[in-house]
Amino acid sequence: MFKKNAVAAGMAAFASVALTAGCAVADGSKGSDVDITAMSADELAEHLIFETDSFRDQEMQEGGDWRDRMTQDDLQKACSLKGDPDGETAGQVVAMARASYEAPESIELGDWRKGAELADSGYGYRQGHRTDDHSQREAGGNCYNCHVFDPRVSDQGTVGPSLQNYGANRGTSEAVLRYVHEVISNPHQYFPCTQMPRFNSDRHQLLSDEQISHIMAYLLDPESPVNNQ
Amino acid sequence: MFKKALLALPVAMAVGATAQAGEWQDPNDVLQQFLQENPDSAYLHQSEMNIMMMPDNPALWLVDEGEDLFYAQRGPNNVSLEGCDFGKGPGELDGAYVELPRYFEDTGKVMDFEMRLVHCMKELQGFTSDDAAVARRHGSGSDIMKLTTFIAHQSSGMAWNPPLDHPQEQAMRDAGEKLFYRRGGAMDFNCASCHGDVGKQIRASVLPHVGAGPEWSKAVSWPAHRAGHDNVRSQNHRIRGCVWQMRHAGIKADTPVNTALISYWNDQARGEPAILPDLKR
Incomplete structure (x- = not known):
């Protein structure tokens, strides 16, 4: 509990993600040490993908591993929208x-x-x-x-x-x-x-x-x- | 009953009062109501065969088998699942399925249905991850799918109503929305690539639209007998299949990405009655 509070208090969400990588558990039986309410929705989405052991560690057919495939490039980021993009x-x-x-x-x-x-x-x-x-x-x-x-x-x-x-x-x-x-x-x-x-x-x-x-x-x-x- | 109500009280207070979910309805009655009220939905009307088969939905067999499993004393600890709290109090199943995922005080996190079921099978009954009862997640012959179908059936016809009172519940729902629209993987797809429009098809399959209430309620109404697979499938199985088709990385069971996506799914079906179990193509 100390760690939870310490992390929640005043650390930028991405910093906390880095610090607690590997602490999240995948067996569904324990809470993680990360305060997910301190993150923006975007930060939490990235945290869930990369820091919660949600994906299999596999090599991809196009080269690279699962992290490479799940990491967005600039075009994917720009197009992660509801509906059509605005003019800009x-x-x-x-x-x-x-x-x-x-x-x-x-x-x-x-x-x-x-x-x-x-x-x-x-x-x-x-x-x-x-x-x-x-x-x-x-x-x-x-x-x-x-x-x-x-x-x-x-x-x-x-x-x-x-x-x-x-x-x-x-x-x-x-x-x-x-x-x-x-x-x-x-x-x-x-x-x-x-x-x-x-x-x-x-x-x-x-x-x-x-x-x-x-x-x-x-x-x-x-x-x-x-x-x- | 009195004792159960007492046990449920702190949970109810913790998550705040939730809206009345409505009365139990036969899954076929819910489907018929959707069909009559939405005559133009290509998604809802796409399979005459499945609509015809609905009263004899093979998934209904699993309801009875799941009931036996739920009340049987099982596992190394030789106890039933009556002590499992799905959010409405230990053993209280009426309306529980449509009010998930939710935050659980005892684990300090938001859990979806399957995550919670597995948690109880491990913590109460003493199963381990290696035991077939827990390890086998898919197929009509699996304990997990039998239990899922029985428990979900107790919420048939009730409105989807996942709680958002706890900050973690809101956070997971909002992250699920981001994940739904997050372009990624080898082919740049997001969930909305297939579910962002009304009446579109991938090959012969008409796709449900995330914004269309009854369509989306039917879409997230798993467990469902999937005719093409000849097996009863879960929400998690649907996610695994979608993520696989989308050419993202291989998703694992019981993980928070599933929970966040299901939080968003069920929130988007809010207020619409659930078809539990459903029958799909």
Whole structure:
């Protein structure tokens, strides 16, 4: 109890977090020595993630450990919002995303059949009670979860916009190719704080350049079923 | 009963008087009321099959099994769980489930339902973390899910009403809200990526919206028989699945991140009757 009071009295919340790291217990039977009411909601959320043994200590598929994955970068921090960002935040997020994007010298469409498989695959990057093993199976793009590409194939999600006839409506000019590559790599360049993941950004590369070229082919190739509906 | 009331009194005083939670209602009656009052909710109406099956919800089997377990003398200490205080006094289960998580004086912290149940199984009955009774958290065959379903059923139809009188309760609820909207992990998702809008689908699954009262009450109404898993699942199981799909790190059972999220979940369903147990896709 002495420690509880001592910590509560006059120490900045983050200092107390650092001092008492490791004291919080995970078995649900004892209170921790940290005064959680002395923290702001943001500080307590960070404390709960990093200092209460709430996550398994595992290596992540993209490299690094669980702490690296759970540590927010600037874009994630800026987009931790209820609802849409205000104008200023949106501008900052777009600037951040643009600054980190590296355009390839040239962009070519890959194989739309492989792109269809990648768009459909929800495998990859899952951690915990079952962990995806990328040496056994390549990670997919998860695209069908949120976008309709071709409703003839399966049930597809509606969190993002429908992409039916995407290429048929836009063609395959250099400008379109560059735009689609930018959006898949880091969609915040155009849609600040979108729910869509960054598949190739300064944070990490979730899809290889080749995989992105296949998914782009699925979207844009005139032969792709996406463009024949 | 008199003795139980006396024991409950200090707890009630400690957390302050809470609003009347309402009368017990059959879970199917609650669901039918939601369906009639919300004819346009794609989430509530998404599975005709599940709505039809609701009166014969397989989770109801666990209610009886859980009741036997609750009153049985078990564990190294050979006692029942009647001495367990879920916030309304030892052994008082009516309305207890919908008034969690809450602050417990004896542990000095906010505990969610499962955390409290495990605490009692260890402290009263003497089970250890390695005993199957405590170690097995998931599946209809687990003691934890049987007990959870029996205890939760005693609050069916009552309004979600997690107390916020204690500063720690408010702190955990507010941190849970931050966690809900905290973008992170390998794919930048937060909970609102899927639950921030009405009527959206991930593949074939219509998602509940955190702001939509009856939808959200049904969404957090676990335990529920999950048809696709053919097992009864808990709030903690739902969190584990969501966090896994979100590509955050692997969350552990019985940890404060769960408690904070559940504090926010249940607060967002406040005032709406709970469906206990529910049946989900």
